Amino acid sequence: MxxxxxxxxxxxxxxxxxxxxxxxxxxxxxxxxxxxxxxxxxxxxxxxxxxxxxxxxxxxxxxxxxxxxxxxxxxxxxxxxxxxxxxxxxxxxxxxxxxxxxxxxxxxxxxxxxxxxxxxxxxxxxxxxxxxxxxxTVDMLREDLQDTFYQGESDSNFPLLRYQGLQFVRLSYVYPNDYTRLTHMETENSCFYPESQYYMNMYxxxxxxxxxxxxxxxxxxxxxxxxxxWTEVLFGLQNSIKTEMVAEDEKQSKGNATGEDRAKDEWDPVWIPDVDFEGPDDGDLTPPPEYDAEVNWDQTFQIANLDFQAFRSDWIDLHCNVSGNLLLRSSEALPLVRAFMEQLNRKRFTLVRVINVVKRADGVQGNRYLLELMLKDVNGQLLRLSHYIYALFRQSRSRNRGHGFRKTKTETLLCNPVGLHWNPDTTVHFIVPVKNQARWVQTLIRDMETLFRITGDTNFNLIITDYGSTDMDVRKALQESSLPRFQYLKLSGDFERSAGLQAGVNHIKDDHSIVFLCDLHIHFPESIIDTIRKHCVEGYKAFAPIVMRLDCGATPQDAKGYWEVNGFGLLGIFKSDLNAVGGMNTKEFKNRWGGEDWELLDRSVLFFFKSCLIA
Structure with missing residues (x-):
């Protein structure tokens, strides 16, 4: 059973x-x-x-x-x-x-x-x-306790060239599968599979x-x-039709072979060498596969559990924007959770569900994880725990009696990372510069009202810096909203995104609150406020959510598009850290926008000893 x-x-x-x-x-x-x-x-x-x-x-x-x-x-x-x-x-x-x-x-x-x-x-x-x-229809729209697309982190202690910071960003691994892979878009971009398009068309x-x-x-x-x-041990059914991939001249040459040779050739599986095929997509240079007219229903085949995730690395691939998150294997995540629960059970908690595990890989010293677990205490109350831990690799040695040398064994030691804690009550300030975007400003205000109505969270603030909009009264719209906190700043002159964001930052009095540099045309998930808090740690981490850029005519409910893997226009960071970085570059990006996010990323990478830019 x-x-x-x-x-x-x-x-x-x-x-x-x-x-x-x-x-x-x-x-x-x-x-x-x-x-x-x-x-x-x-x-x-x-x-x-x-x-x-x-x-x-x-x-x-x-x-x-x-x-x-x-x-x-x-x-x-x-x-x-x-x-x-x-x-x-x-x-x-x-x-x-x-x-x-x-x-x-x-x-x-x-x-x-x-x-x-x-x-x-x-x-x-x-x-x-x-x-x-x-x-x-789209898997990532399913209801799930995981609802954030995570990217990676970086660290560097040497000068960078302009826009070089992206090269130091690494992807993180998540468990369980959050289905951020855009499978419904792979007809346009099949980069997830290692074969060339020519190979796929042919074989x-x-x-x-x-x-x-x-x-x-x-x-x-x-x-x-x-x-x-029967339900005693694991089982498997396999079936296939037999295929032959031979040209006409090869068929004729086989006609003179002996019966034994023909039988052997008939049952030899066709294997394609592991090489990249280059050629026209229509396959003119190689004859297409030919299938038997009569199906052999007795033919069986063998396969293995296929895991394309094993071929992926934690580098950002700018040519593949549909693959989604790297997946963390259950063989790594579950033993880690069990080891953590053994320590936690001294306080008598029971594990109900593993909601999310995020891994930041370090192959030399150890790996950092964010564990999100649903627990039950001794009174039966359900609790949600979000906690950072560090799995330190420790080498232990034992002497071999027969040969006199020591064997090295790697052990994993769970540690609490110093200073790496998040505060669920930290205030998050959403800063959005606007000018004559009435429809999208109204959408932004409605989305913020929805967040407040669903979460009841009063520790967030919407700051709109307005470059003299004439298509709506932004101040009045904020005053008539149900938002618990908001601020309106009226600016003059041409629209400048960097200056508008910096004006909002300067208006914040608490240096120990989180600044979320934001934009219009964004659909916010219900968990966005807590997600920002969990991934912003003062002095250690900043948060850059990767967003999905929808195709023209698509909607969040019909999500057709791709992940904007190289965009850092949305950034969550403590105000004290942003001040230390130098704030927005309002001199170089005065009368234009575009590129200011990568320039800020360069300085953030240099500032943080362990800067975590998670998306």
Whole structure:
């Protein structure tokens, strides 16, 4: 008995339905790959879409469970579908379901193709069922306790050239998957996959699949639509059609081969070497793959759990603006949380859920983490803990009796970083310079009112510096709003973003409050105020949220666009730190805007010994 999580991957769409017992009448939709016909995954890629992974499902040993897999494939690419599972909150990844734990619902070996009476009619077979609609189209719009897109941090103690600070910014790792990867935009930018576009057009995902030869093929495995499985150990079903990629002249040369050679050639899987293909996208130089007219339903293949995240680095890739956050492996995050809870349990807290873990990597001394956990105290009250810890790498040595030398073992020691604490009551000042932007100023005020209504947080302040707007009375709009705190500054002359921001900064009296240099045309998540507080630490960290730039005509509810990975126009920083950096550059950026954010980033990198620019 145990809590299991199921996952499915396929090209193109697929659905996994599972019953609570051995009856087809009790099936429920657990996981799927898309529903619009445009979604797909590579073989064994189980974390591309949020819908691919099920909620925990309790299974009991020695019981039979009916399940059904529906798969839809278009005429392009390599078709595949795989189902995997893992025990809840375990450190290992998904494991493909093995056939030793699957049995046929009905033995179809003696049936004709027109024998269909034995096929059960379930909810999965009826597209009109309301239960098939699970979630929003874009994964990152789903409700989740994680709702912030994190970037990285930097450190430097030597002079920088103009706009060189971006090179010292590093991405952070997050757990669990926050689905900031813009999978719905990958038809325009497929940089997440390492293959060249020419390779993808020609061979799709054949390099990730190994066809089984006849002597290793389990004849009990095939392509069936209805199965039972046993719940003792991990299982996997694999199926494929056989493909041949040979030119016409190669076919003719094989015609003279012996029967043994032909059989060997027929079952040798086609492997494409790991090289970059360069050539025209239409594939004129290489003949396209040819598929058997007759499908071999006994052909099986092997795949592994595919993790493209392992190929990514923490450098900002300006050519790939759809990949989203780096993902932290559960094998690293969960042991860290358990070790932290062992220390915390001296105060008798119980872990309810891991909300978020953010890692700042340091491969030499150790890694810094922000843990966000949902806990329950001895009285049953739910608490949310957000705490910075440092995992220090410590080398311990032991003497080997046989050889007389010492073996080195790396141990992880959890520490509290000195001074790295955030204050949930710190005042956050939003500063926005404007001129003749009535529609967007009104939207900004409404968004700030919404934040106050939902959070009840009174420790934030909206400061609007107005360069003599004539299309609306900004002061009156603020006075008629329900905002708990606001300030209006009237400026004269042409619009200057740097000067407008600095005027707002100068108006703040408390040097130990947070300044958030802001702009119009921004949709704010409900957690933005606390997010700014958590990632701004006086003397240590500044916060630069990466925003998604929407395409023309798109809306936050229909989020089509890309991550602005090289923009730092939005910046959260303590006023004392901003003063130490030198404030906004109002001399060089007097009659223009654009570039002032990168110039401020340069000085911030030089100022902070461990400057954290998180987005």
């Amino acid at each position: 145990g809590e299991f999580v199921f996952a499915i991957s396929s090209k193109d769409n697929s659905e996994l339905w599972l019953s609570t017992d051995d009856s087809p009448l009790h099936v429920q939709l657990l996981a799927r790959v898309g529903k619009t016909g445009t979604e797909w995954t590579a073989p064994g890629e189980f974390e591309k879409y949020a819908s691919q992974i099920s909620s925990p499902f309790r299974l009991f040993a020695e019981r039979r469970y009916f399940f059904e897999v529906i798969h839809k494939q278009n005429h392009k690419g390599t078709d595949h579908v795989e189902v995997a599972w893992q025990l809840l909150d375990q450190n290992y990844g998904f494991v493909i379901i093995d056939s030793q734990h699957i049995s046929l619902y009905v033995n179809e070996s003696s049936f004709s193709m027109n024998d269909v009476a034995h096929i059960p009619q379930t909810l999965a077979s009826h597209a009109t069922s309301a239960k098939k609609d699970l979630s929003a 799709k995902f054949s390099r990730y699949m190994r066809l089984d030869p006849p002597e290793k093929r389990n004849l009990d495995r095939g392509t069936f639509f209805f199965f039972f499985f």
